[in-house]
Amino acid sequence: MPEGHSVRRHAREHLERFGGWPLTVTSPQGRFADGAALLDGRVLKTTDAYGKHLFLGFAGDLWLHVHLGLYGTWRFGHAPPPPARGALRVRMVGNGSYADLRGATAVEVWTATEKTLLEARLGPDPLRRRPASDRAWDRISRSRAPIGQLLMDQAVVAGIGNVYRAEVLFRARMSPYRPGREVTRPEWDALWPDIVTLMKAGVRSGRIVTTHPADRPRAGRVRSEDAQYVYRRQGLPCRLCGTPVATDVLAGRNLFWCPSCQAD
């Protein structure tokens, strides 16, 4: 769920359902009681997404900052909401809709200044209007760290997660172990637009589909098991060359790649 494309969808959905309306904000679980009291009754003015961070802008220059982490989920529906149960961190109700937030890593009320500070320490977000991709290139081209680690670093590129990391490198036929400084400028000039294209497609469809139609075993609607080249396909034959997909742990996360197509 929560790579950058999902967060962008969440921002849009909040704006569509709640934009311009006062919201009832509660924390049935209690862990966000103070923040909920601060926001309760305020009008949602705008929403924003930066990398994997979601911002809901309320009247009075208060921003609800949410990072879902690994487990966090939003659930939307028509009001009235069902009875609250379990660890329901935040419930917002207004304009005939509700939104429930569970399991998030970060939920806090921020000022515009705090929001700006966070954005300053994130790398360019491929989904924003004019991402400064050269800032990412500067970091990558000067680093000895493997490209598979750099792409996951939110200070290098904001919004890429484990699925896009694996898939983007496969599509570039680039080894995840290649040091950043050994990535050439032409390679980067092809890699970045591919990241943008794939993530924008993810925003549109709500899922991560990276395979070309010709590389899928069947035509028609894309099945989940056909949607990716290497992510979680360890041991299965590479869709292009048949070599078993390899797995390892890099940057603390499971990595998947084809040792033949992505030899170096």
Added chain:
DNA sequence: GCTAAATGTTGAT
């Protein structure tokens, strides 16, 4: 119906 693993990050050790 159960179990294991997961798209992520922070903070303690």
Added chain:
DNA sequence: TCAACCTTTAGCT
């Protein structure tokens, strides 16, 4: 390096 967060889903029975 590891635990915590504590939901959802895939895969198996």
